Amino acid sequence: MAKGAESFRYFILGLLAQQEMSGYDIKRFLESLGWLVGNPSFGSIYPALHALLEDGLVTVEVVSRPDKPPRKIYAITKAGEQALQDWVAEPATIGSSRKAFVMQMILVGDFSQTGVIAHLQQRRETVVANHLALEQTIQGMGDRASLGQQLALEYGLTTAGAELTWLDSTLAQMSSDPGSDRLGTAT
Amino acid sequence: MAKGAESFRYFILGLLAQQEMSGYDIKRFLESLGWLVGNPSFGSIYPALHALLEDGLVTVEVVSRPDKPPRKIYAITKAGEQALQDWVAEPATIGSSRKAFVMQMILVGDFSQTGVIAHLQQRRETVVANHLALEQTIQGMGDRASLGQQLALEYGLTTAGAELTWLDSTLAQMSSDPGSDRLGTAT
DNA sequence: ACGCACATGTAATCAGTTACATGATTCT
C-alpha cells in the first residue's frame, strides 16, 4: 500500500497526471517552484521514474526529435491515477511538513476544489497547533531564553501567524465562491 | 574541516555551549522548539554525541543521582568552542534552509548581536531571492497554472513577504539598539 | 576536433529514522 507520504515519488506521479513529461522536464519544473517543494537531483528523479514504471503506474515513450537528443516521455496510466487519488485523499496527516502540504495542494488542485478546501483546513489545524505549542514554550522559558532563542521563538510565532492569516483568507475566498474563476474547469 | 552545514551535529554542540546537558535533555529541548528546527531521534542524537566526544569537542561525566537513573552530562571543551565559532561564522551559506537559519540564529545569539544582525541580513537576501524567483515563475506560467499551482505560488509569495516584514522590523529594532535590553550580557 | 547544452543513467555515500535491546528506579 501507498507508503512514504513525504516522498517525491507520488508528487512526480502527480505532475505526470497534469502533463506528460521527461525526467529533465520534471527537474526544471521543480526548480521553478524552488524552495516551496525542494528540488531533487537527477539521482533521485530517474530512479523514481523507473520505480513508477516497474509498478505500472506510468508508461514511457522514447521521442526522438530531429534537432535535439531523444527524450523519454513518461505518461500516467489508469493504475497510476488510482494510486495517485489514494495518496492525495490520504488520511489527513496532521503535523506534516510545509513541503508535504504544498505538494499535496498542487496535486489536489487537479481534482476538486472541495479537496483543496479540506487540505487548507488540515493545514490550518497543523499551524494552529504549532503556534500554540510555541506559545507554551515561551511561557515555560520566560526570560531565561537567550537572545537567539527569543528571536527564533518570535520568528516562529510571526511566520505561523502570517500563514494562518493567508489560510483563513484563502479559505474564506474559496468557500464563498463555489464555482471557479481561476480555471475554466468545474461545473 | 567543519563540513555538513545542515547537520544537527554542530547545533547540538552549540546547545552544549549554552548549557551542559544529557542526550535526553537535548531531545526534550528540541521538542520544545518543535517544527522550527525539527526533532532528531535518539538514534541520531546519541551517535552525534559520541562523535563529538571522539573529536574531543565535548567531555562526558556520568552523574548518578539518588532517586533517578544515572545520566551522562556532556559539556563543551575549548576545542569545541573553537569549532563552534568557526561553524557559526561560516561563509554566509546563501540559499540555505529555514531550519539552518533558525539553528544558526539560536547559536549566534550567544556570541554577539552584531553576528545576529549579519545572520538576519543574510536570511533577508535569501528570502528576497526566493520571492523574486517565485514572481518570475508566476510571470512565466501566467494563467496556464492549475488551481493548485496558483495557490502554491500565492502561498509562497505571501509567506516569503511576511518573513521579509519580520526580518526588516527586527533588523531595524536591533540596529537602533546597540546595547541589549533582552540580555544582561554585552560589554 | 572541441566544447556546450540537452538528456539519461548508476554507484558510493550520507544523514536520519525505525525498531530493537538494555538497564535503573519508583510505584503498585
Added chain:
DNA sequence: AGAATCATGTAACTGATTACATGTGCGT
C-alpha cells in the same frame, strides 16, 4: 513481580545527494 518513567545505546533500513559515466546533436 510487573508496569511506568527515565535514560542510553545499536543495527537495519530509507531517502536523497554527490560524483561519476555515457551519449546526442549543434556551433565553431
